[in-house]
Amino acid sequence: xxxxxxxxxxxxxxxxxxxxxxxxxxxxxxxxxxxxxxxxxxxxxxxxxxxxxxxxxxxxxxxxxxxxxxxxxxxxxxxxxxxxxxxxxxxxxxxxxxxxxxxxxxxxxxxxxxxxxxxxxxxxxx
Amino acid sequence: xxxxxxxxxxxxxxxxxxxxxxxxxxxxxxxxxxxxxxxxxxxxxxxxxxxxxxxxxxxxxxxxxxxxxxxxxxxxxxxxxxxxxxxxxxxxxxxxxxxxxxxxxxxxxxxxxxxxxxxxxxxxxxxxxxxxxxxxxxxxxxxxxxxxxxxxxxxxxxxxxxxxxxxxxxxxxxxxxxxxxxxxxxxxxxxxxxxxxxxxxxxxxxxxxxxxxxxxxxxxxxxxxxxxxxxxxxxxxxxxxxxxxxxxxxxxxxxxxxxxxxxxxxxxxxxxxxxxxxxxxxxxxxxxxxxxxxxxxxxxxxxxxxxxxxxxxxxxxxxxxxxxxxxxxxxxxxxxxxxxxxxxxxxxxxxxxxxxxxxxxxxxxxxxxxxxxxxxxxxxxxxxxxxxxxxxxxxxxxxxxxxxxxxxxxxxxxxxxxxxxxxxxxxxxxxxxxxxxxxxxxxxxxxxxxxxxxxxxxxxxxxxxxxxxxxxxxxxxxxxxxxxxxxxxxxxxxxxxxxxxxxxxxxxxxxxxxxxxxxxxxx
Numbered sequence: 290x291x292x293x294x295x296x297x298x299x300x301x302x303x304x305x306x307x308x309x310x311x312x313x314x315x316x317x318x319x320x321x322x323x324x325x326x327x328x329x330x331x332x333x334x335x336x337x338x339x340x341x342x343x344x345x346x347x348x349x350x351x352x353x354x355x356x357x358x359x360x361x362x363x364x365x366x367x368x369x370x371x372x373x374x375x376x377x378x379x380x381x382x383x384x385x386x387x388x389x390x391x392x393x394x395x396x397x398x399x400x401x402x403x404x405x406x407x408x409x410x411x412x413x414x415x
Numbered sequence: 416x417x418x419x420x421x422x423x424x425x426x427x428x429x430x431x432x433x434x435x436x437x438x439x440x441x442x443x444x445x446x447x448x449x450x451x452x453x454x455x456x457x458x459x460x461x462x463x464x465x466x467x468x469x470x471x472x473x474x475x476x477x478x479x480x481x482x483x484x485x486x487x488x489x490x491x492x493x494x495x496x497x498x499x500x501x502x503x504x505x506x507x508x509x510x511x512x513x514x515x516x517x518x519x520x521x522x523x524x525x526x527x528x529x530x531x532x533x534x535x536x537x538x539x540x541x542x543x544x545x546x547x548x549x550x551x552x553x554x555x556x557x558x559x560x561x562x563x564x565x566x567x568x569x570x571x572x573x574x575x576x577x578x579x580x581x582x583x584x585x586x587x588x589x590x591x592x593x594x595x596x597x598x599x600x601x602x603x604x605x606x607x608x609x610x611x612x613x614x615x616x617x618x619x620x621x622x623x624x625x626x627x628x629x630x631x632x633x634x635x636x637x638x639x640x641x642x643x644x645x646x647x648x649x650x651x652x653x654x655x656x657x658x659x660x661x662x663x664x665x666x667x668x669x670x671x672x673x674x675x676x677x678x679x680x681x682x683x684x685x686x687x688x689x690x691x692x693x694x695x696x697x698x699x700x701x702x703x704x705x706x707x708x709x710x711x712x713x714x715x716x717x718x719x720x721x722x723x724x725x726x727x728x729x730x731x732x733x734x735x736x737x738x739x740x741x742x743x744x745x746x747x748x749x750x751x752x753x754x755x756x757x758x759x760x761x762x763x764x765x766x767x768x769x770x771x772x773x774x775x776x777x778x779x780x781x782x783x784x785x786x787x788x789x790x791x792x793x794x795x796x797x798x799x800x801x802x803x804x805x806x807x808x809x810x811x812x813x814x815x816x817x818x819x820x821x822x823x824x825x826x827x828x829x830x831x832x833x834x835x836x837x838x839x840x841x842x843x844x845x846x847x848x849x850x851x852x853x854x855x856x857x858x859x860x861x862x863x864x865x866x867x868x869x870x871x872x873x874x875x876x877x878x879x880x881x882x883x884x885x886x887x888x889x890x891x892x893x894x895x896x897x898x899x900x901x902x903x904x905x906x907x908x909x910x911x912x913x914x915x916x917x918x919x920x921x922x923x924x925x926x927x928x929x930x931x932x933x934x935x936x937x938x
Contacts, residue, residue, distance in 0.1 A: 293715060294711075294715065297714065297715070324684065335683065335685060335899055336684050336685060337684040338899060338900065340681050340682055340683070340684060341680065341681040341682065341683060341734055341898075341899075341900035342679075342680065342681045342900055343681045344678070344679050344680070344681055346681075347681040347682040348729070350682075350684070351687055351729045352729075354684075354687060354688075354691070355687075355691060355725050355728060355729060358691050358694075358695070359721070359725060362695070362698075362721070366705050369702065369705040369706050370706075370710060372706075373706050373707075373708075374706050374769060375702045375703060375705075375706050375769050375770050375773060376437070376769045403688070
């Protein structure tokens with residue numbers, strides 16, 4: 290356990306976040322594009338219904354999807370640890386996350402897009 | 416009455432309520448409010464009262480509640496737990512053997528009744544609260560232990576009766592809480608043996624079981640050293656292997672076959688989104704830990720907890736699964752959350768005020784979800800006049816004491832029309848010791864691409880069951896598969912239906928069921 294603890298101590302969360310963003314962001318964006326395309330042109334009632342029965346693709350999509358949330362959670366926790374508050378300030382977040390701050394903002398916007406009502410995508414498709 | 420679906424978006428509701436809370440709540444107090452203890456006690460009392468009411472009620476709320484005790488009873492009477500792919504009987508599910516063995520033990524000890532069939536789940540739900548109390552009390556105080564139980568029970572109530580129903584979830588709650596209690600209370604070597612055994616049990620309840628207990632292994636290693644895991648590992652292996660070597664009626668290869676087929680079903684993105692939201696919602700109570708100076712002490716536990724939740728959230732997005740799979744994490748969150756509050760009493764008041772607002776938001780949203788869910792569950796329990804149905808089935812079985820009776824299915828859905836009347840199939844199985852067809856099992860098999868084999872049709876044509884009790888009012892064996900990916904195809908294929916209608920004819924019409932007898936059909 291001590292070995293694991295010291296390994297964790299050596300990890301710089303900001304550098305980790307900055308590096309992994311280049312994998313997490315494109316992967317989640319791809320899922321978002323597939324989701325939006327599905328919502329725009331297919332009215333199945335169940336978005337991305339084609340995932341059912343496709344195990345490997347499903348795992349890939351699920352990993353990309355959850356990785357984005359996990360990335361945001363790590364970013365949030367890093368900020369909370371640095372700012373000592375569950376509701377960190379804007380300035381405190383910028384200081385804590387450094388170069389990863391704007392990456393976090395971009396990812397939040399992309400993740401939030403997924404929650405847009407389907408009617409918007411259908412209207413755009415028309 | 417249609418209830419709002421609050422359960423679907425817990426995190427969004429917490430965000431809204433927190434926002435209002437931050438605007439309105441100005442008090443700075445580094446103590447949990449005085450009403451928190453009575454509220455936690457009231458929640459526990461609500462949970463216990465609900466369980467007592469459920470236990471004495473003759474109704475099943477869900478089609479699966481009777482399924483598993485019925486399989487367990489058939490197992491006690493010589494049937495295999497996991498039949499072969501071409502067997503005439505169709506009832507195998509992908510839950511592990513300990514789940515069925517627990518039901519079998521309960522039915523063996525207390526008799527084959529509806530109440531005994533509910534007992535295993537009830538013991539699971541109640542036992543988890545007791546174990547959580549002990550685990551939290553050890554690291555804090557009686558007051559904080561009650562707060563942890565209050566939180567945990569609130570989460571239980573957000574999921575209808577999942578925490579005490581006859582599926583593995585209730586037993587997983589008990590397993591996780593017991594592992595936590597043993598991991599905290601027992602001396603390290605005994606704790607390692609106990610946690611190892613319980614992890615093996617969890618694996619043989621549901622294959623994702625060890626993910627729920629993984630954080631307790633971290634506690635174990637932190638209490639002594641990594642070498643303690645060398646004691647836990649053999650105990651784990653023993654618990655995994657034991658049921659499969661105890662009798663040839665628990666076939667590891669058949670179990671693995673059905674599991675493998677079922678794991679190829681892909682996932683539902685809507686469920687994944689909901690699972691992720693519930694993962695984050697369940698994680699909220701641990702947040703104050705990160706704003707405290709001692710967060711490093713618990714970080715490995717929290718990382719493993721988070722990884723476990725992600726590991727469950729993905730398979731829980733399979734068709735037919737759902738966010739209730741995350742529920743067994745609630746005791747762990749309650750425990751670590753109480754530990755956080757216990758130590759937070761000595762930290763800065765500003766951080767505590769913001770945490771207090773968040774805690775109140777979790778409480779408000781949790782209560783709103785719990786109320787709507789429990790009202791919904793109550794409505795479902797009253798769908799059928801269970802006393803009259805039970806009485807009718809028992810009266811028929813008393814008149815036909817042979818083992819050649821089975822229950823059939825009717826209606827297009829398991830949940831509508833005549834569908835809920837088939838939930839009482841276990842009463843027939845408890846009488847005969849035989850379970851030819853489980854509708855939910857057939858549905859899962861069909862989702863995995865496995866149809867009813869011709870041997871099942873032969874079972875009908877050769878009159879191996881003289882009577883089928885089929886719920887009245889809808890067409891027999893016309894149920895549609897509820898999974899959209901199957902195109903809502905008929906569960907029972909043409910060959911099966913042809914065999915049934917060519918072999919059986921209605922000979923009696925009861926109040927709730929038609930009696931179909933073999934050999935009476937017109938040729």
